[in-house]
Amino acid sequence: MPGASTAPTETPQPSRGATITPALLVTLALLSAVAPFATDLYLPAFPMMVSQLHTTAAGVQLTLTAFLIGLALGQLLFGPLSDRFGRVKPLVVGAVVCVVASAVTVFAPTVEILVAARFAQGFAGAAGMVIGRAIISDLATGKAAARAFSLMMIVGGIAPVVAPLAGGFLVGPIGWRGALAVILGLSTAMLLAVLAVVRETHTEHRRAALRAEKTTAGSPLTSLMSRAYLGNTAAFAFAFAAMMAYISASPFIYQTMMGLSAGQYGAMFGMNATALLAMSALSAKLAYRYEVHHLAAVGLGLISVSSVAVLTVALTGTAAGWLAIPLLTLVGGMGLIFGNVTALALSAAPRAAGTASAVLGASQFLLAAVVSPLVSIAGENTAVPVGIILVSTSAIACLGLLAAGNRRPQTT
Template sequence: MRKQRFIRLLILGLLSAIGPFSIDMYLPGFPDIAKDLHTNISNVSLTLSGFFIGIAAGQLLYGPLLDKYGRKKPMCIGIALYILTSFGCMFATSIEMLIALRFLQAIGGCVGMVGSRAVVRDLFDVTENARIFSLLMLVVGVSPIIAPTVGSYLSAAFGWRSLFMVLGTIGTVILLMVIIWLPESKKADPHYSLYPKAILGKFGTVLRQRQFIVYTISGSFTAAGLYAYIAGSPHVFMEIFGVSEKAYGWIFTIVAAGLITATQINAFILKKRSSAYIISRAVSFQTLTGILLVTGFALNWWSLYASIALCCIFLACQGFTFPNASALAIAPFHENAGSASALLGCIQMAIGSFSTVMVSIFHNNTAVPMGGIMAFCAVTALSVLFLGRRREKVNDTTGSSLLPTENQV
C-alpha cells in the first residue's frame, strides 16, 4: 500500500512538474536562442510569456474535459500534444515560430498541472491536501534545482535545440507512467454537459465561492513574483552581473533549493498550525523581502551574493504559500474539482504571464524591473489576503472555513 501511494505521488509530482521543467530547462539557452534566431533576449523572453498564456488558456479547456471524461483520457491526449510540440521546437527557424510552438507546448503540458490537482482532491481527504501538495513539491522542486543546470550543460555542449529533444523524451516517459500506473480516480460522467452555457455555469459556481477567490488571487500573485524572477533572472545574473551560463544554472539551483526546503518545512509546520495561519505570515515576510530587493536594486546596494540571498528568501516564502493557497482554494469543491483546479491554474498563469510581460516591457538594462515586479506582486498578494480574510473569517487555529461548500452556494 505504501509503495502504491509512493508511485501515485511520484506520478502526480511529475505531472505537476511538466510546466516548471519546460520553463526552467531552457532559461540558460536564452543567449544562444537569441543569437541563432537573430533576435535579442527581450524577444526570446516572449517565448516564456507565450508559454504562460498557453498554460492559462489550456487549463480552462481541460477542466470541463476532466470532469466529463474522467482524469486519464484528457491527460494522455494533452501529454501527447506536449511531446509532439516539444520535438517541433527543435526545428524552429524564427522567434515567431518558437513562440507559437511554445504556446502549443503549454496547451498540451498544462493538463498535468490541472489534472494532478484534481486527482489529489479525488484520492485524498481534504484535510490532507495541503500536506500532499507539499510532498508533490518535492518532485516539482527538483525541476528548478536540476533543470537549469542540466540545461546549461546541454546548451553549451549540444546547442539549445537539444533542450527540447530532452523535454520531448521526458514527456514520453511521463505518458507511459500515467498509462501504466496511474489509476482512474473519477469515472466519466455522461450527464456532464460540454455546452458553453453549462460549462460557464460550473465555472460560475466556483467563482461565487469567496474562499476560492481570496486564496486563488493571493496565491496567484505570489506565484507571479516567482515568474517575474524566472523571466528577469537570465538578464540580471548573466548580463548585469556577468556570470556564465553554467554559473547561472548553479545560482538558479541554489535559489530553488530554498523554495523546496521551505515546502518541506511547511509540511512539518502543518502538523501544528493551519494553512490559513502559515500563508498569512509567509506572504507578509515575502512582501518585506520584495521591498528590500527592489530598493537595493534601485540604489545599487546589492552585490551578486546579496542579490542571490534575497531572491532565495523571496522564493522560499513561495514554498509556504503555494501548497496552502492551493489546498484552501479547492477545499470547498468535490464534484467540480476539475473546474476549480482549471480556474485556479488559469488565473495563476494569467497573472504570471502578465508579470513576465511587464518585466519585458520595463526592461532597461538594470535589475529594477525584475525586483519591482516581484515586490509589486507580493504587496498585491498581501493586500488581497488581508482584505479577503477580514470578510471570510477563517479560523486560524484549525484552518476550517466558515464559508459554504459548492453545494451550498
C-alpha cells in the first residue's frame, strides 16, 4: 500500500538512544496544554476584572487578545532558534520567561501591565508548543510520528475540557488573581518537567551535518515551499479554523438557540471533547495498520459531511436541537486529522523541523483569530454563518491534503 510521508530518509538522526518515552510524551503534551489553560481558566472572571481593575470589558478582552497574538508570534521566533541552537536551550529560556511573565500577571496593578504581561506569557509559552512538535519530528517520521502526535493530543486535549469547568469553580473562591496563580503554578511545573525530562534531540552533530548538507542539497528552508508541506499545513490550519469556529459559536448554539442551561452546555461541550479524545486514541491505534494520509482523509471527509449537515439544518429552519449530531461528528472527526496531518507536514520538512513547526502553529492561530469573530456576524440566533465557515474551511482543508500529494513510501 502506498505510504504517506515525503520525508527523505537521509536526514541526519538525533543522538544514539534518543526515543519518544512516555515521560517525554506527557511532558510535551503538558507544554502544549499551558495555552488552553491560560486562555480558558480565567474567562469566568472577566466581569470581576472589569470592576477591580477599573477598566472596560474591551480592556479585559485585550488581555486575551494579547496572549493569542503573543502565542502566534512567539512560535515564529522559537522555531527557527531551535533549528539553529538546538531544542533544549530555547525551550528552557521560553519556559523561564513564561514563569516570570505569569508571576507578573498575578500581581499586575493595572490592566495595561496585565495586557503586556499576558503578551509576554503567550510569546514565551509558544516555545513549548512549537519546540515540542519539533522534538517529535526529530525522533520519528511517518506512522511513528503520527502515532506520537495523536497520543500527545490525548493528553493535551484534556486541557480545553478541564480548563473552562475548573475556571467556573475556582473564580468564585479565589478570584481572578487566584486563577492566574494556578496558571503560574502550571507554568512552573512545566519548567521543572522540561529540566527533568527533555534532552537534546537536535544535537550539535546533527546541526553540523545539516549545515554540510546545505552545500549540496540547498537551504533546509526550501522544503517549506514544497507542495507536500504547504498542502498539509493548509489542511491542518483550515481544519483547526473549523474547530475554532465551532468553539466560538458553541455558547450561542447550545444556550441561545437550543435553550440549554450553562451546566447543560458544559455537558454537551464535554461530550464533544470526549469524542475528540476517543478518536485521537483510535487514530493512534489505527496508525499501526493504515497509512497516515488515509486516516487524515477519512477525518476530513467526516468533518466535511458534518459541516454540510450543520449548514443544511441552519438554512432549512430545522429545529436547532438537530445540530447536536453533526457537531458531535465534526469534533470527533478532528481526532483523525490533527495528529496525522501534523506528522505529514513536519515529515515534509525534516531539515527545518523547528521552523516548519513555527509556520504550522502561527498559521493555525492567526487563521483561527480571523475566523472566530465571523461566526456571530449575523447575530446569536442563527447558525448560518458558522455553517458557511465550516463548509468553506473543511473544503479548503480537503483541497490542501489533496494538493499535498502524500504518495511516497513512508518512513518511520
